[in-house]
Amino acid sequence: MQKIYVHPLPVRIWHWTNAFGFVALIVTGLQIRYVDLISLMSFKAAVNLHNWVGFVLIGNFFVWLLFYLFSDKIKVYHPELSPMKHFRGSLRQLQYYGYGIFKGDPNPHHVSAYHKFNPLQSVTYQIVMLLLVPLQFFTGILLWDLKHFSGAVEFFGGVRVVDTVHVLLFIFFVAYIFGHAYLGSLGHTPTAHFKAMFTGYEEVETEVERGEPAQTLT
Amino acid sequence: MRALRKILVVDDDPVVGKSFDRVLSEKGYAVITARNGEEALKKLAEENYDAVFTDIKMPGMDGIQVAERVKARRPWIPVVIVTGYGTADNEARAEAAGVSGFLHKPLSPEMIEGSTQKALLEKDLAGAPATATETAAMPQPTAATEESAWKSVALVFAAPFVGLAYVVALPFIGLGMLAWMGAKALVPEKVARFLKNIALFFAAPFVALAYTIAFPFIGLGMLAWMGAKALVKRADSE
């Protein structure tokens, strides 16, 4: 096993703050939207907490964003510009998750510092972090003070539209967290990727251990 | 005829040479390895190479000494230093020896290919004597398969449309290139790289969205293609 440093400190701080924040937002969001479903706290407390955590996460998002913007690790978020490469890699990865993994095949993606995501992770994280999360924050801010932002709200089609977008994204994120946590448990041990998100180091098998040439060289 | 570019990789760890070979041989380079500085210089004396990659820490001569000697004898050959960690002292010595660049481990295929291209480009721009050796004419695949015949007919019919598309695109591409060249001349390279990184970053989710939307179609298409190929193969072998 060889260790490579893949998750720099700001990313780890951002990630776990974000993860716990999202869980809090989901719980309070459920209570706000579906009042009868759960009642862990008073409605008012739920709204307050939801708003507060929301703002903390917006600030936290900039930890992630500014880190990547001013780091050469920004490359891990660059798109694969060769569609052929992308689609072939995606299909291979999908085949692995859907079938190969159950037979004990090796993961077709080899992690390296500038290439830590497989093609499926890559597109997912790009869309999540640069479209969906910002959109969720944006609609959240509009809904937070409807009066103040009434101009913008009208521009986007009214409260119903803004609210629907916010709730649909909420549903997406709930599903995302489950899928994400499941996929996160598929390292060489079930906790390997979680540990890596705490320590920063991902353990990868060396070529000799794999018994085959790896993509991550030396 | 194809000119085969020859790359010399000097490293006491054979894995490095193998990595280069794996990445570069399929791109049409010949990778020759040497296990230490002496062997490398001997090989360089016997044959021409287009670029040299050398590790720093090796038993005997270190990589920078190799670089100095290569540069002294054949200054036009680009030398790239491969190292796990660069100390300022080493970098200064290497710089003084006139190396073309550093490659920091761990190496990825992209890094290997990119730095090779860069080194060779530098050499070409420097107007070095052509050292590319000609390999024997590659035997053309003689049994022209049916598929390629179809392809060439299809290409003939597609040609006017492609031509038209090129003509329509030309003014835009031309203006774009002019703007690009202008910007390149005006903006320092560091700033340009920074801006490019950020532009790609913000373009990423849109490319990703397009890929994601296209994926079911492309995926099904690829599956159908593989299925059809398997069926044809089976029909053939029966």
Ligand code: HEM
């Ligand atoms: C209970 C919640 C969560 C758990 C257990 C979890 C776990 C993990 C793990 C193990 C990784 C590292 C493996 C990898 O790179 O894919 C990771 C990365 C990542 N996660 Fe999560 N996560 C959670 C919630 C979230 C949420 C809510 C979001 C976003 C809305 C998110 C976005 C990301 C992103 C973007 C990365 C890649 C980070 C980077 O390196 O830039 N995660 N997560």
